[in-house]
Amino acid sequence: MFEGRGMGGLKEALKGIPLIPATILVMVVAAGLLGPSVVPYDPVETNLPDSFLPPIWKEGGRMTHPLGTDQFGRDVLSRLVVGARISLLVGCMAVFFSGFFGTVVAITSGYLGGSVDAFLMRMTDAMLSMPYLLIGVALAGIMGPGLINLVIVLAVLGWASYARVIRSEVLRLKTQEFIALARIAGCSTVRILWKHIFPNIANTMIVLGTLQLGITIILAASLSFLGMGVPPPTPEWGLMVAEGREYLSTAWWLATLPGTCILLTCLAANLLGDWLRLRLDPKYRQRA
């Protein structure tokens, strides 16, 4: 993936990266990693005398709470920052597990072919045909609220998209000469899959992962909005929108600001995913 070595190689690899989305994503990751230790207020501790303070640019806003407070007097900025950690954690873990499982299915199905392929593809079709949000809500309702359960539900919902795309790649690779030569040379199936197939699908996996991150964050927020994801008082962005909904006419910032965070994070992930696809796909590289 990186041509050349050391800093020269990294600089070359990051050439042309869209700066604004990259900056947004770096800020969100920084908020996720450092935020909880540097936020001025405890995101779950209530402070009723200070409830419904507007953001600083509105009349009545205060420097001590730049983005205002919610119905329990909790600082919105602190909750948004801690929410970044939760969204990223859930998103990245779900993408990792669904990608891993989807890839295993794709490689098995694509490389072995025959009845194994037919069966696994019918399973994939079944998963892709089911209304994913409804399955998510049902599964989340059955398993109960919680971060780990949410990650499991999202991983179960997401693997089929990976399986579909990566299987196409594997089918294409299977017909290449270097695979035939590896077989003739006596390589075992496991060795061919690990040494030859897997490195060649890694780029597709990375691009798909980045594009799926945005979708997964939105799905997690939707499940939390419906009360099926992370339970209160944890500051998850989707849950914050749900809680802010009933105060729309009096405290619009409670629902607007968390949603804006979701929008900016997904936008950044999608733009970076598009850039990665152009950067890593050989077809585009040759044209450039």
Place this chain on the structure above:
Amino acid sequence: MQRYILKRLAQTLVTIWIVTVVVFMLTRITGDPVDLLLNPMASEEDRAVARKAWGLDRPAYIQYWRYISGLMRGDFGTSIYWGEPNLKIFLERFGATVQLATFALLVSAITGITIGVLSARAPGGKIDTFGRAWALAGQSMPTFWVGIMLILIFAVTLRILPTSGTGGFRHLILPGFTLGWYSMAAFTRLTRSSMLNVLDSEYIKMCRIKGLPERMVIWKHAAKNASLPILTLLGVQFVQFLSGSLVTETVFAWPGVGRLAVWSVYNRDYPVVQTIVLIVSSGYLFVNLFIDILYAYIDPRIRYE
């Protein structure tokens, strides 16, 4: 052609069968379904009575056989909360969701296709840049937030539209736009790329060389040939709206199948949830089957692959 249809039909039926297995397993993944279906405070005697009444004391394969044979007779089971057939409860609310989905489809298709065609006419121009930004923004916004923002702007601030519920065309506007928002982006992207492919082809160059007005080139020749993938998306999106209406119907208190589904999960009425999943999945699979057969009929190369 017949072989192709039979093969695709067989695949669809196998996939539906897998869906019935998943739906059947849904209430059994955490162990005893009685724990899920009854109130957690229910006594042991109540559990035993419920188990016997719902046939849950029989082995799993017998339960599955009874479930599947019931489905084939059109019996989707009975709701725990309502005490009525699940199919009846589903059909009572299906109309409202179809109404919402149809309006959302019209809005998203008309907007998306128009922007997509105008973008493709002048790639790199102002409309194209706007169209691509719009499509990107559309796919990065959660549906529930779009709904809430529309309520904030049009219902709370401007007070020109109602916040929720049903009652006429005015009540359909905000939920319709919310539901159609995400797919507007999909229509824009697909129309743009489909048109760009077609506009690049030799016969379009021939039309221009012949001196046809640009309006005719775009709408009479290019648009017609670019429309096949767009028609596919229309079919697929409609069915996806039926399932994606969960969030929109919750935000706007729209009395459709989506709201029924969420409510049923909250109230542990899982037989209703199973029915909704099965019907919507089967609908999606049959729409895909129909589209595949249509494609094979139009393009003979597909059936010989």
